[in-house]
Amino acid sequence: MFKQTAVLAVTGVGLLVGCGGMDPRMENEEIISNLIEAGYPANDIRVIDEAVFVSGDAHVTLQASREMIQTPPGSAEHYRSTNLVGAQVTKICINPSAAFSSSPNLSQGLDLAIGNYNALGLRFTFARGPTTGCSATIAAEISTIRPENWAGFPSDGLPYGSINMIPAMNDQPLDINEHIITHELGHTLGLRHTDYYDRSISCVPPYTGVEGDEDVGIIHIPGTPTTAVWDGSVMNACPHIGSTGEFTSADITALNILYGQSATQSCSNVNVAAYRGQTGAQIRCTCSSGGGGSVWGTNLYTDDSNICTAAVHAGVMTTSGGAVVLEVQPAQSTFIGTNRNGVTTSSYGAWGGSFRFIGAQVPQPPPLCSSFNIMSYRGQNGSSIRCNCPTVSLGASVWGTDLYTDDSDVCAAAVHAGAIPSTGGQVSVTIQPAQGSYASTTRNGVTTYSYGYWSGSISLSP
Template identity: 65%
Template sequence: MFKKAAVFAVTCGALLVGCSADPQAENEEIISNLLEAGFPADDILIADDAVYVGRDAHVTLEASREMLQATSESPEQYRTTNLVGTGVTKICVNSTAAFDSYTFLSQGLDLAIANYNERGLRITFARGPATGCTANITAQTTTGTGGSAGFPSGGLPYGIINIGTGLNSYSADVNEHVITHELGHAVGFRHSDYYNRSISCGSGGDEGDAGVGAIHIPGTPTTAVVGGSIMNSCFRSTETGEWTSSDNTALDYLYGGTIPSCSSINFTSYRGQNGTQIRCSCPATSSGTVWGTDLYTDDSNACAAAVHAGAIPSTGGTVVAVIQPGQSSYTGTTRNGITTLSYSAWDGSFSFQLPPAQSCSSVSFTSYRGQNGTQIRCNCPATSSGVVWGTDLYTDDSNACAAAVHAGAIPSTGGNVTVTIQPGQSSYTGTTRNGITTLSYSAWGGSFSVSP
């Protein structure tokens, strides 16, 4: 993967058979096998005596030979990428000392590993050194601002990802994006825009298909768009590093596993593994013993805590719990129909990844009347006006974003807020705060308060 408009330096440009930069017989066989498998000659490149297709996917001799072998897999699999076998359950990514010396490369690797683990796949990743590895990948540095990897072979992921040190001048999110992308190649993904690299790169053509090069994954789009997938050929400086919905579909189709029940997980056994993400499922939940707010003691009922946090509704769902350090104290509150308890010091905690905030303007807060304590997380654009009645407690037909600015929960430039449903009041007093003037009103049937 390379930054848009960046140049991939090779010794002989687009490789044709017999290019003088490839004197080794092994590479000649790889090239011959790729051509026979259906890759066009102008998609095959050589750099540092290694053969690549699609500009960043390294092909070994063994992998090229496997491309010519008959397969028992369904035609709905990635034919040329030789998927990772079921015998691989834990892939350890071992970074070199040189790699670790680059702050954003190192942070990006941690974030990329978390990307895969949060999906609850049959394969998990761990940053080495670690125990229980059934396969290993080395993360090492290379020059430039891109990366490269290769396809799986023999049921194992490709063993190396090369990440350009120039990426250290980009954000951790961009590094996360590129490393997630290269790990994607290592476990068997082709570029989502393989048929037209100009979609994400601004130039370039078809990497080659011929019915075997890049088989479509059911449920995913057949056309690529800029920003539509982590597996686009080129990246932008604005990448967030997060999976898109089609990426998630592809991952779940190829490597999806059974998501464990949260009740089957002993969260206390993860103490000290701060930042570890655990994806698990919850049934409908309306009660359970929980200590804390947002950060919960690690012996709390995880599903009740997830409802309290707003990670799932009371009807249940899938959550991502994040292991956190122990706290000196925990505060109990009532949210979303769950009342949690306060506690003193405890040795371990967990929190939850929350779903993206919806637009506050799309929520009818009056429909929540009577559900006092229920919290709705939503997002506000820049707001400098809006009709609002009350101060601190607002009528539930008020403009929530203007109320949030008035309350000091967000600046006028906008942001995410938590709206808490409250009982109706006998009267509401208007005031002027933070550039917003609210109105007074008499009795009203429902209210809300707002907080960051």
């Protein structure tokens, strides 16, 4: 067992064999050359089992090393030592292996680490997988080849693809698991050790030494401390037995500067249709005002709708503007227009993509069934319309039983079908094809008529 004052020497490095068409030895030579050109001191670079690491626990891929010696066009930032996650990443899914999930402290530690990041309201969210809508994925693995925990830096605008924990972590306190998983996820986002210049601040031998000077391989994040202290950051090189796993105020400042809402893109620049197929992906953007563009739908909006106008309609933003989070949804067969919050949206039929907003929008009843021309939906067989019957005229004209002609009174037919009581309610109207005949029956106080062939039908359900 660790003594109370002991430092946990478990944030080291591990194995990842080089991949791609290049010989691993030649690949590593290029990585090392790139790191030195980027300003990393040679004594901070280690080759372990054909993989290159810096700072003890950060694996560097060939692509990441190449990005470190480039300055993006039009950017004043230098990504020489800390590559960043691109704006296209809105939902990062962490997929634990079966062994990871079956280790209680590691599994719970992952959930707590995810909660740490999501509580900050960054421009991306973390989600535990498997799930949908992922614009980037990170595998959470048990590393049995080397006796240290490790991760790596981003490349191609994506977070590093794995965090790797040793089995012995499951025997450590839950707070320690939370701390180290949060720490390794920080590396996947591009964060370096805060005590890079003197790891003895948080570590005991043999995990001490210097990782380099600020001018050679370390980019200071403006607004954060330039000196490290014991317990001053979850990104200190080593945790200790008293670590809580929570972000410090300096950590929160750093993450907000790099990935906070202040850096969020304008909604006017977001093309939601480009995200088709990424159902569940979340996009954070800002509106300078409520906008005035066209919107189709209610709660679910066509993906060519004006985001800011739709946000006001949905009740997640006022006309004065603000930040919103929208979630990509699949194609819909019908979009219903309504009037809410001073915005009138239009109805539409089938469309290839949609979105909804994440937020505390006030639930609204669907539009009145009497406002629809059901016959106009002929041919959209199987599509459904959700509508509301506040009152029901039991004597209204209805033809058929179970399947009704599409010129029947929807609310009276819904009572006859048992979908709603005679006092009214919400009902789903499903478009059905033509029928050769319609039978007359009496049910629930409603008597329907019989009829021969008719070109369109409906069925009703609660």
